[in-house]
Amino acid sequence: MDKSLFITDDEIFERMNLAERIQHLVLIVTFLLLVLTGLPLFFYEFKLFRWLIPSEAAFQVRGIIHRLAAVGLLGVVVWHIGTTLFTRRGRRNFKELRPRFKDFRDALELFGHNLGLTRFLEGKGLFRKFFKKHPYWLFERPPLFGRYNFIEKFEYWAVAWGSLVMILTGFFMWQVELSLRLFPLWVHDIFVVIHGYEAILAFLSIIIWHMYSVHFNSEVFPMSKIWLNGRISGHELRTLHPLEYQAIHLERERAQARAKAGQVMNPYENAKN
Amino acid sequence: MRFSGAPRLSFPPALGLALGLALLSLAPKLQAQSQDDCLACHSDPELKRANETSLFLNQERYADSSHGQAGLSCLDCHAGLRGVRDFPHAEKLKKVACASCHEKPASEASLSIHGRTASDKKEPLPGCPDCHGSHDIRPARDFESMTSPINLPQTCGRCHLEKVKNGRGGEFIRQYEQSIHFRAIKKSGLTLSASCSTCHGSHAIQAVGSSQSLVSRKNIIRACGQCHVGIEKDYLEGVHGKDYLKGIKDVPVCTDCHSEHAILQAQDPNSRVYVTRVAEVCARCHDNLSIARQYGMSASRLKSFSDSYHGTALKFGETRVANCSSCHGFHDIRAASDPKSTINPANLPQTCGRCHAGAGKNFARGKIHSIQDETVTAKYRSSYVIKRIYLILITVILSTLVLFIAADLFRRAVARKRHG
Numbered sequence: 001m002d003k004s005l006f007i008t009d010d011e012i013f014e015r016m017n018l019a020e021r022i023q024h025l026v027l028i029v030t031f032l033l034l035v036l037t038g039l040p041l042f043f044y045e046f047k048l049f050r051w052l053i054p055s056e057a058a059f060q061v062r063g064i065i066h067r068l069a070a071v072g073l074l075g076v077v078v079w080h081i082g083t084t085l086f087t088r089r090g091r092r093n094f095k096e097l098r099p100r101f102k103d104f105r106d107a108l109e110l111f112g113h114n115l116g117l118t119r120f121l122e123g124k125g126l127f128r129k130f131f132k133k134h135p136y137w138l139f140e141r142p143p144l145f146g147r148y149n150f151i152e153k154f155e156y157w158a159v160a161w162g163s164l165v166m167i168l169t170g171f172f173m174w175q176v177e178l179s180l181r182l183f184p185l186w187v188h189d190i191f192v193v194i195h196g197y198e199a200i201l202a203f204l205s206i207i208i209w210h211m212y213s214v215h216f217n218s219e220v221f222p223m224s225k226i227w228l229n230g231r232i233s234g235h236e237l238r239t240l241h242p243l244e245y246q247a248i249h250l251e252r253e254r255a256q257a258r259a260k261a262g263q264v265m266n267p268y269e270n271a272k273n
Numbered sequence: 274m275r276f277s278g279a280p281r282l283s284f285p286p287a288l289g290l291a292l293g294l295a296l297l298s299l300a301p302k303l304q305a306q307s308q309d310d311c312l313a314c315h316s317d318p319e320l321k322r323a324n325e326t327s328l329f330l331n332q333e334r335y336a337d338s339s340h341g342q343a344g345l346s347c348l349d350c351h352a353g354l355r356g357v358r359d360f361p362h363a364e365k366l367k368k369v370a371c372a373s374c375h376e377k378p379a380s381e382a383s384l385s386i387h388g389r390t391a392s393d394k395k396e397p398l399p400g401c402p403d404c405h406g407s408h409d410i411r412p413a414r415d416f417e418s419m420t421s422p423i424n425l426p427q428t429c430g431r432c433h434l435e436k437v438k439n440g441r442g443g444e445f446i447r448q449y450e451q452s453i454h455f456r457a458i459k460k461s462g463l464t465l466s467a468s469c470s471t472c473h474g475s476h477a478i479q480a481v482g483s484s485q486s487l488v489s490r491k492n493i494i495r496a497c498g499q500c501h502v503g504i505e506k507d508y509l510e511g512v513h514g515k516d517y518l519k520g521i522k523d524v525p526v527c528t529d530c531h532s533e534h535a536i537l538q539a540q541d542p543n544s545r546v547y548v549t550r551v552a553e554v555c556a557r558c559h560d561n562l563s564i565a566r567q568y569g570m571s572a573s574r575l576k577s578f579s580d581s582y583h584g585t586a587l588k589f590g591e592t593r594v595a596n597c598s599s600c601h602g603f604h605d606i607r608a609a610s611d612p613k614s615t616i617n618p619a620n621l622p623q624t625c626g627r628c629h630a631g632a633g634k635n636f637a638r639g640k641i642h643s644i645q646d647e648t649v650t651a652k653y654r655s656s657y658v659i660k661r662i663y664l665i666l667i668t669v670i671l672s673t674l675v676l677f678i679a680a681d682l683f684r685r686a687v688a689r690k691r692h693g
Contacts, residue, residue: 044588050589053589056591059590062589113684114680114683114684116687151677176629180629185635185637185641189655193656193657194659200667201670208671208678
């Protein structure tokens, strides 16, 4: 993406506002607590967990922490839904987060580009005709992402889906008498199975995917600080979220054109942006 | 403590050991020896055999003993000295024959594992005095008796803890000292509790492997049932007891679950049937594929239980959750098809309701031990289908994520090589 005349590389933009950062922090804490107090039940043969939960009292404390953290998670979910529905920023973010066809294409393009297999084949002179006719499949350039790339969208919706499933099934596991008043045992068994396996899925996804994206990825290593200060620079925006960068550029360009056309009434208008 | 009255024949017979001695060096030749004649020498605490073992007779102890109380004199037992005139008499005397009075116990003992006729073992076999003493034989009810329940473990232990090694060794026998039976005797003085002879028998004791043994598989239920009458009744009414009566060899008897010498109260955390440990005991058969196949039972009972919250929590020591016996009962466990069974579908709401207040019919609409099994109603197996779907989903999603990361790392590596 070419450099914009309206955005300097060291300009600071707010990617996560304070509320979002707090939500993220609460999510980290509750998620970790839930995993730590929940996984032992799934891997009950694992020695480390026996060591972690050495006594009956510890086991009961485990249960209490798990439920407290669950309430915390429920709280942050409700709060997030609230900010999403009732703030302009929330609604705009949500719009950006909706999955689109482009996301699937981006995934394919990024993978194809990174692998470079088709370019390799073409270099060897294979399928030359095909690639000449369909250069798309060479994946010469990586896809351009908007405010949220497909990885971030996937994570967002994974958390959304996971929280919903875990909260629902967890509620009925907590209130087992109520659950069995409403459902037969075999349905309750399904809740239990889902709660366990969804947890494993969430835990592994986060460990593998999110930790790579925000920690070990060489672009951000050792850690992206966005979750702490919420700030992203013009340079980062240009390289990581070029479409958003472009959108800001266009917006400013239009604003300037408008200002020029209609005489600058307020000389500080640009500075405010 | 003294007990008056003549010794009863029902007492463990005990006879004085042939005190192989009797030196009456000073005594003049007399027609008939009296007690005093014997005591003329044997009241000397310094009197010893050539090999330094004492020949002293403690008169007070003897007077207090069963035989002393009955007024038996030396010659009643030491019959070899009758009519002997030359003193000191020969060191080797005829062995005291307890059987001359205590006929029944003596003949029982001779046929027992301890008896010479029944045993071809080389170890020295115990004679009457080894268990009963010689001059201070006392009735078992006497606290000082070697055969009192309080002292019996020590008496038997003199040989069985070290000298006599049976199949499982002295440690196995020593476990008795930790048992509830021994503690009841030792700490609470409950002599009705089981001591060695209560289970193994006394004079007629047989090798544990012998079918005649009181603790053989054939007899063990009755052995424990001597005291645990109500439990014997419960057991015989349950599935295990019914199969036991049919002579099925694999069915558990008392000791299979409770252990033998190391038996503890179920409330003791070290007991094999303690709430957090009982599942392992049941699993020896009920998680055993070959036994399950042979008797047409469902297998994987432990696995399916451990996977449930009840089982998992128990593994972490949570004692409030259900263990095997919470639902199945223990001594009178019945098949689910039995209308009296606690796990009969009609009774499940009541059984589950003991912990889950207001438990209704829904508790019976599913499988507690949820395993994938053709015999289980299709919808009861649906959690298994979900589980499988999740496993596929997890595999697919995670491999995709890993592939993306691998491709990303690959591209970066290539770029670094090219540019840097």
